[in-house]
Amino acid sequence: MPAATDRVPAPPARAGRRRLRSTAVTIALGGTLFTVGALGLAPQQAPTPTAAPGQDAPRGKDATEALRTHVRELPADPGGWSSLGMAYVQQARSTADAATYDRAQAALRKSLALQPAGNFAAETGMGALESARHDFAGALTWAQRATTDNPYSAPAQGVLADALTQLGRYEDSYAAVQRMTDLRPDSSALARASYSWELRGDTARARDLMNKSLQAAGTPADKAFALTHLATLALETGDPRTALELAGAGLAVLPGDAALLEARARAHTALGHSGQAVTDFTAAVAAAPLPQYLLGLGDLQRLLGHREAAEEQYDVLRAQETLRKASGGAPDADAVLFEADHGNPETAVEMGRAALRRRPFIAVHDAYAWALHRAGRDTEAIEQADLALALGTVSAPFHYHRALINQALGRTGAARTDLRRALDTDPHFHPVDAPRARTALSRIEAAR
Amino acid sequence: MTSPTPRPRSRRVLDHSLLVLGAGALATGLGVLTLAPGISAASSHREAPLIAGDPRADNTDVYAFTSPDRSDTVTLAANWIPFEEPNGGPNFYQFADDARYNIKIDNTGDGNADVTYTWRFRTLTRDAGGQFLYNTGPVTSLNDPDLNIRQVYDLTVTTSRGTSTVLRGAPVAPSNVGKASMPNYATLRAQAVRNAPGGGKAFAGQAEDPFFADLRVFDLLYGGNLGERGQDTLAGYNVNSVALQIPKKDLALRGNATRNPVVGIWSTTERRGVQVTDSRTASAHTGWKQVSRLGNPLVNEVVVPLKYKDAFNTLNPSQDRTVQPVVDKVLDPILPKLIQKVYGVPAPKAPRKDLAEIYLTGICKACGPVKADLNAHRLNKDASLKKIVPAEELRLNMAVPPTAKPNRLGVLAGDLAGFPNGRRLTDDVIDISLQAVEGAAQTGKLVPALADGDKVDANEVPFGTRFPYLALPHTKSVNSGPSGRAGKPAMTPSNAAAIGTAGVALLGVGGLRLRRRRATS
Numbered sequence: 001m002p003a004a005t006d007r008v009p010a011p012p013a014r015a016g017r018r019r020l021r022s023t024a025v026t027i028a029l030g031g032t033l034f035t036v037g038a039l040g041l042a043p044q045q046a047p048t049p050t051a052a053p054g055q056d057a058p059r060g061k062d063a064t065e066a067l068r069t070h071v072r073e074l075p076a077d078p079g080g081w082s083s084l085g086m087a088y089v090q091q092a093r094s095t096a097d098a099a100t101y102d103r104a105q106a107a108l109r110k111s112l113a114l115q116p117a118g119n120f121a122a123e124t125g126m127g128a129l130e131s132a133r134h135d136f137a138g139a140l141t142w143a144q145r146a147t148t149d150n151p152y153s154a155p156a157q158g159v160l161a162d163a164l165t166q167l168g169r170y171e172d173s174y175a176a177v178q179r180m181t182d183l184r185p186d187s188s189a190l191a192r193a194s195y196s197w198e199l200r201g202d203t204a205r206a207r208d209l210m211n212k213s214l215q216a217a218g219t220p221a222d223k224a225f226a227l228t229h230l231a232t233l234a235l236e237t238g239d240p241r242t243a244l245e246l247a248g249a250g251l252a253v254l255p256g257d258a259a260l261l262e263a264r265a266r267a268h269t270a271l272g273h274s275g276q277a278v279t280d281f282t283a284a285v286a287a288a289p290l291p292q293y294l295l296g297l298g299d300l301q302r303l304l305g306h307r308e309a310a311e312e313q314y315d316v317l318r319a320q321e322t323l324r325k326a327s328g329g330a331p332d333a334d335a336v337l338f339e340a341d342h343g344n345p346e347t348a349v350e351m352g353r354a355a356l357r358r359r360p361f362i363a364v365h366d367a368y369a370w371a372l373h374r375a376g377r378d379t380e381a382i383e384q385a386d387l388a389l390a391l392g393t394v395s396a397p398f399h400y401h402r403a404l405i406n407q408a409l410g411r412t413g414a415a416r417t418d419l420r421r422a423l424d425t426d427p428h429f430h431p432v433d434a435p436r437a438r439t440a441l442s443r444i445e446a447a448r
Numbered sequence: 449m450t451s452p453t454p455r456p457r458s459r460r461v462l463d464h465s466l467l468v469l470g471a472g473a474l475a476t477g478l479g480v481l482t483l484a485p486g487i488s489a490a491s492s493h494r495e496a497p498l499i500a501g502d503p504r505a506d507n508t509d510v511y512a513f514t515s516p517d518r519s520d521t522v523t524l525a526a527n528w529i530p531f532e533e534p535n536g537g538p539n540f541y542q543f544a545d546d547a548r549y550n551i552k553i554d555n556t557g558d559g560n561a562d563v564t565y566t567w568r569f570r571t572l573t574r575d576a577g578g579q580f581l582y583n584t585g586p587v588t589s590l591n592d593p594d595l596n597i598r599q600v601y602d603l604t605v606t607t608s609r610g611t612s613t614v615l616r617g618a619p620v621a622p623s624n625v626g627k628a629s630m631p632n633y634a635t636l637r638a639q640a641v642r643n644a645p646g647g648g649k650a651f652a653g654q655a656e657d658p659f660f661a662d663l664r665v666f667d668l669l670y671g672g673n674l675g676e677r678g679q680d681t682l683a684g685y686n687v688n689s690v691a692l693q694i695p696k697k698d699l700a701l702r703g704n705a706t707r708n709p710v711v712g713i714w715s716t717t718e719r720r721g722v723q724v725t726d727s728r729t730a731s732a733h734t735g736w737k738q739v740s741r742l743g744n745p746l747v748n749e750v751v752v753p754l755k756y757k758d759a760f761n762t763l764n765p766s767q768d769r770t771v772q773p774v775v776d777k778v779l780d781p782i783l784p785k786l787i788q789k790v791y792g793v794p795a796p797k798a799p800r801k802d803l804a805e806i807y808l809t810g811i812c813k814a815c816g817p818v819k820a821d822l823n824a825h826r827l828n829k830d831a832s833l834k835k836i837v838p839a840e841e842l843r844l845n846m847a848v849p850p851t852a853k854p855n856r857l858g859v860l861a862g863d864l865a866g867f868p869n870g871r872r873l874t875d876d877v878i879d880i881s882l883q884a885v886e887g888a889a890q891t892g893k894l895v896p897a898l899a900d901g902d903k904v905d906a907n908e909v910p911f912g913t914r915f916p917y918l919a920l921p922h923t924k925s926v927n928s929g930p931s932g933r934a935g936k937p938a939m940t941p942s943n944a945a946a947i948g949t950a951g952v953a954l955l956g957v958g959g960l961r962l963r964r965r966r967a968t969s
Contacts, residue, residue, distance in 0.1 A: 079754065090497055118755060128498060152758035155498045162494075171725075178724040183762065184739045185719045186502040193724045195494050209722060215546050216719065218503045225497055 063087045071107070081111035082122035089128045090221070094258065096288040104129050120149035120156055127159035131166070134332065136359055139163040154184040161192055168360035170199065170391060187216040191226060198233070199362070201392035207233050224254035231263040236396065238426045240270035258288035262296065270428035274304055291317060291334040303431040314342055330358040336367035345374035362388045362398075370401045378408045396422040396429035400437050407440065416444045503529045504544040505717040507740040508687060509659050510551070512713045512842055512870040515693055516850040517914060521647070522699060524551050524565070525691040525873075525916065526715040526742070527657065532623075532686040534922040540582045540623035541654060541688055542599055543569040547719050548736055549690060554712035555701035556832065557810075557825025559766030559839035563699055564606040567652060567690050569620065572598045582623070587630050590619045590639045598622065601652050603644070603692075614650070618642045621653025624686070624921040633920055641915065649693040655918035656909055657687040659745075661878040662902035683908040684926035691916035696846045701828050705846050708828035710810065712841030713870075714743035714765060738762055743842040744807055744868065745877040750885060751778050751807060765839035768808070775838070778804050783885045793897050796887035806868050806884055808838035811859075817890050822848075822859065823869045844870030856905055860888050873911045873918070878902045 067084040074080055088104035091097075108129065111122035127142035140163040146156035157180035164173035174196050181189045194209035210233065214226035227250030235243035247264035251257065265280035281297035298313030317338050324331060331339075331351040340348035352368030369384035385402035389395070403418030419441040428434055511525040528549065532541050543549065548568055552561035574596050575584075585594035599620035604613050621640035624633050641651045660680050701708035718736040727733075741761050752760050756774050769775060781803065784795035796802075801816040809815045810824030821827055823843040825836050851865045856876040858866025860883055867875040868884070879901030886895040909919045 086498065120755065124498075150755055150758060152756075152762060154758070158498050174725045178727075178733060181722050181724060182733060182737060183758070184502070185721050185737055186505065186739065188497050190722065191497075193722050196724050212546065212722070216502070216504075216544065218501060221497055229494075 064091060076114060078111040078115035078119055079121060081107045081114065082119065082125050085111060085122065086125040086128065089125060089132055093132050094221075094288065096290050101129065101133065118149045120146040120153055123149065124153065124156045124159050127156075127163065131159060131162050134166075134330065134359065136163045136166040140167060152183060154180050154186070154189055157183065158188060158192060161196075165195075165199070166359050166361045168362075185216075187213045187218065187222040187226065190216055191229070194229070199391050199393055201394045203233060203237055203394055220254045224250045224257050224260060227253065228257075228259045228263050231260070231267065235263065235267055235270065236426050236429070237394070238424075238428070240267045240428060243267040244271065256283070256287055258284045258290070258293065261287065262293050265296065265300075269300055269431055270426075274300070278304075285313070289316065289320075291320065291332065291338070294320075295334055295338055300431055314338070318343075331355045332359075333361075333363045333367040336364070336371050340367070340371040340374040345371060345376075349375045349377070362391060362393060366395075366398045366401055369405060373401070373405045373408060378405050381405045382409060394425055396426040397433065399425065400429065400433055403437070403440070407444075412444055412447075416441065419444070502719075502739065503531075504542070504688075505547055505719060505739050506530060507715050507717050507742045508657075509745060510713060510715045510742050510842055510871070511658070511873055512711075512844045513872040514696075514844075514846060514848065514850045514865065514870070515915065518693065519850055521693045521695050522711075522844065522846055522870075523691060523693045523915060523917065524713060525658075525689055525918065526551055527655075527659075527687040527689050528717065529688045530657070530685070531682075532654070532657075532688070532921075533926055534624065534684070534686055535626075535925045540597070540625060541686070542571060542597075542623075543567070543601070543620065543652070543688055544719075545569055545571050547717055550716045550718065551690070551692065552714055552716065553699050554765065554825075554839070554841055555699060555708060555710070555828065557710075557712065557828070557836035557839075559712075559764065559768065559837050559841075562607065562701070565614070565692055566604045566606065567601050568604075569599050569601045569652075572600060574598075582625055583629050586628065587622070587636065588632065590622075590636055595622060599652075603650055614644050614648070615642055618650060618652070621651070621655075623654045624923050626923050633923075637920060644692075644694075646698065647695050648698070649915045651689070651691040651916040651918075653689065654686050654921040655689040655916070656907075656921050657682050657685045658873045658907055658911065658918060660876075660904050660907045662904045680904045680908055684922055684924070686921040689916070689918055691918065693915045700846065702830050704830070708830050709845050709847035710823050710825050710828050710843060711846065712743070712765070712810070712825065712839065712843050714741060714841050716741045738764075743840050745871065746881045747807065747840060750783055750881050751781060751803075753777055753782075765841050766837060768840050769838045775804075775808075778807055781885055784887075787882075787886065787898070791897050793886060793895055796890065800887075802887060802890040803885065804838065806889060807840050809836075810843040811868070811889075822864065842871055843868070857883070857894075860884070860894060874906065876901065876905055878904070 064084065064087045067080060067087055071077065071080045071084055085104045085106075085108035088100050088107060092100035092104060104125070108122050108125045112119055112126075115122070123142050123146035127139045127146060130136070130139035130142060139159065143156060143160035143163050146153065147160050150156060157176050161173045161176035161180060164170075164176055177189070177192045177196050181193050183189075185193075190209050190213035194206045194213060197203075197209065198206035207230065210226055210230050214223060214230065217223040217226055227246050231243040231246035231250065234240070234246060244264060244267040247260050247267055250260040251264065254260065261280045261284035265277045265284060268274075268277035268280060277300055278297070281293060281300060284293045285297055294313045294317050298310045298317070301307075301310035301313065317335070321331070321335055321339070324335070331354060333355065336348050336352045336355055339345075339351055348371035349368075352364070352371040355364045356368055365384045366388035369381045369388055372378070372381035372384060382402070382405050385398070385405050388398050389402065399418045399422035403415045403422060406412075406418060407415035419437050422429060422437055423434070423441065426434075429437075506528060508527045508530045510527075511523070513523055515521045515523045526549070528543065529541050548566055550567075551565045553563040554560060555562045574593065575581075581596050583592075583594050584596055586592075587595045590598070599622075600617045601615070601620060602613060603615040603618065604611050619640055619642075621637045622630070624630055630636060637653065640653050641649060644650050659682050661682060662680065696705035696709075697703045699705070699711050716738050717740040718738050721733045721735055721737045723730045723733045725733075739761060741763065743765070748757050748760070752774055756771060759771060760774065763771065779799035779801070781800060784793075787793050788795040802818050805811045805816040805818050805824070810826075811818050811820055811822035812824035812826050813819060813821050814826060815824045823845040825831050825843070826833060827845070845864075848864045848869060851863050854866055854872055854874050855861040855863035856866075856874055856879070857863070858872075858875050858880055859869055860880055866872050867877055867880055868889075871877065879898075882898050882901055883889075883894055886898060888894050907919070911917050911919055
């Protein structure tokens with residue numbers, strides 16, 4: 001059988017139609033149409049994803065093409081199907097294209113149907129897919145199967161580590177990353193090792209290991225990934241100039257990559273280059289309309305006094321939230337933060353609680369803390385804010401959030417410490433919140 | 449595709465339904481529309497890529513043969529970075545600075561290296577500001593200032609007496625980026641051949657990929673149709689090679705190649721480990737980790753089940769016999785059963801002691817059913833029989849003189865200087881391996897039904913007659929239009945790793961398909 005998933009030349013349109021047929025989404029149809037309108041108008045100066053060459057799938061397009069040919073010629077090869085599925089997962093992750101996720105799932109299921117037992121490659125792919133879809137419990141189950149079937153597979157350990165991290169089982173995740181790097185300290189393993197130290201606040205070690213990951217990178221996608229996170233590390237430790245250089249270097253390697261565009265947009269924002277920041281954010285949103293890009297662009301537009309432009313991004317976020325609700329999916333940290341600041345704090349608290357059930361990760365603790373604070377429940381909020389910082393993570397936004405919660409609780413000393421920490425870490429951590437942090441800090445200092 | 453037309457915002461609501469149908473907006477809008485539940489939330493958590501592979505650590509082939517023009521020496525060669533696409537563009541390929549490349553020699557037969565040659569590379573950049581430029585003008589020598597990015601290497605040798613440096617700061621032959629940039633590449637390549645102390649020679653750099661095969665032969669076995677054979681899948685691509693010509697006495701047990709002519713050879717790539725956990729045994733994690741290993745060609749394809757490929761890459765040959773499933777597959781391989789099903793060629797009876805000889809012990813009369821004393825460590829007079837273990841290594845009897853006109857089928861055709869006695873560049877390892885799994889080594893007869901093998905009998909370009917023997921790298925893009933190759937665009941470097949994995953998976957498929965056929969027939 002030829003790849004059933006590949007008959008139609010315009011996959012997004014096809015998947016869109018399929019999704020329209022699904023009953024769950026009919027509820028959200030109004031929101032969806034609204035979304036289309038908002039986004040169709042918003043990025044006026046930016047190219048559409050399909051118009052920009054190579055932008056629709058900056059990663060792994062050649063690989064999926066060759067693998068599609070392979071499974072057409074050898075439709076009974078479970079290895080071919082699992083490789084194709086994994087390639088789709090990688091591609092989908094950089095484009096946030098649901099149709100590609102569906103194709104990944106179809107290919108991986110096909111592989112598992114052909115070889116139900118001991119198929120660690122397809123199991124690894126399923127784990128990566130569930131992780132990308134934020135079903136981390138599901139991802140963990142698949143990863144455990146894959147690591148049992150092949151204890152020597154570094155990618156299987158990687159999927160296991162990713163799931164454990166997001167489920168808040170940090171010690172277990174470090175052990176999995178350790179095992180992964182012991183098996184094969186290649187670019188993807190070194191990137192995870194870097195992240196494990198970043199989570200624990202050891203920025204120097206994280207930077208060193210991400211540089212090693214960059215050095216070991218064998219493909220443009222690997223290089224781009226390492227440069228994205230080196231740029232982010234520079235940015236989040238108050239060095240936007242270096243961040244700008246690194247993101248630029250990354251975009252030379254992989255033009256049109258959404259994550260790199262976002263990193264460069266944030267560097268431009270910190271340096272006060274508002275026009276370039278808007279351009280880059282808009283291009284990032286066009287390449288992959290992920291919530292953090294929409295929120296970043298919206299907040300920037302708001303700061304620039306472009307209320308309408310900001311509202312357009314917020315509208316898309318609201319539409320995405322409507323879609324999510326209609327399907328019963330769990331909210332994510334960005335959605336919780338957005339709801340807390342731009343919607344109803346009580347709703348944000350509900351969302352935060354639901355998010356935490358699915359994903360007890362530090363970023364979710366932080367978002368939940370902020371939602372509780374906005375809802376005036378500061379005693380509960382401080383517990384969550386402490387949990388967000390329990391690993392020792394160096395994060396200006398987390399410290400800022402805890403500072404305001406401490407302030408609300410009348411703990412001025414603790415608030416001052418957290419505000420200083422946030423501003424020392426990254427004086428430009430947020431276009432709106434960083435100036436607020438400075439004001440709050442000077443008020444406290446003046447009152448002493 | 450037209451871009452969305454800018455409209456005043458006031459008209460937005462009115463235009464909703466129109467925009468859904470409008471071509472430009474449709475594409476953009478559907479990006480959001482297709483953000484499925486759960487996908488829209490796919491943000492703010494970090495997952496590094498997983499499948500990119502590690503081509504610079506990916507060891508593809510190992511060769512070992514008595515040098516045809518210097519019969520007191522052995523030439524060892526190993527290749528990395530498969531499917532290097534030659535191009536007029538800015539394509540260049542480098543050894544990893546952060547890896548160790550090794551060729552290892554076991555002369556006692558215990559599965560451990562007695563002599564290890566190690567290459568470590570360093571990249572030198574003249575102008576870091578414009579470092580994306582490989583060269584800034586025609587390059588006429590390895591020291592040409594126009595060659596912006598260069599690599600040099602240190603070569604060391606490690607024996608029981610310790611480690612000593614063979615070459616320091618030796619130059620790597622650059623990627624061949626084309627006639628305009630490198631008008632006389634042969635000169636550059638000649639400059640990269642260095643004399644080593646004690647009568648050796650060394651080379652490192654880009655070369656034409658000497659492996660020749662229709663890799664689809666493994667695919668097509670499953671279709672039962674060998675009609676599509678005959679395309680050298682590797683033709684037109686380059687690799688990065690290291691090669692070493694070394695006096696035989698330097699490799700032989702007790703320095704005596706007459707009494708102890710047999711050596712086992714394999715190569716490995718290592719990357720430096722890192723510490724992730726706070727465990728007190730930090731040092732256990734920060735040493736060198738073996739990430740790739742290669743001795744005999746096609747072992748992963750012909751013998752090792754996919755599931756154990758990862759384990760195999762981390763093992764030392766001395767540990768091979770401890771992985772029972774791998775040993776079992778040598779003794780009872782899937783491939784001949786598959787061939788029986790497809791072509792009706794009866795599979796030789798298991799256990800396949802003949803294959804164990806070829807892959808794990810070397811060939812000797814006392815080792816198994818193949819009636820010849822060829823290349824087992826037991827033939828070394830000073831070897832301790834008690835220490836010899838089955839281990840996957842490419843074994844070479846250095847006492848066999850080089851053949852004036854080598855036969856591509858090597859030992860199977862009575863040419864004892866070829867694979868599986870070591871491996872020459874011209875040996876047709878696909879056809880030999882197919883015949884070997886059909887029992888040709890044991891019976892001494894080729895299987896006629898598979899006589900044609902993959903129908904690719906020689907490399908697409910001739911090899912050199914002097915060290916390093918490797919052909920000069922291609923400069924023409926593999927898929928450069930109608931005048932280029934007849935075949936479809938098979939691979940690019942970015943997907944080579946994925947294809948490689950798929951290829952290795954095929955043995956597993958075969959077994960499964962057989963079971964399925966039985967179940968449904």
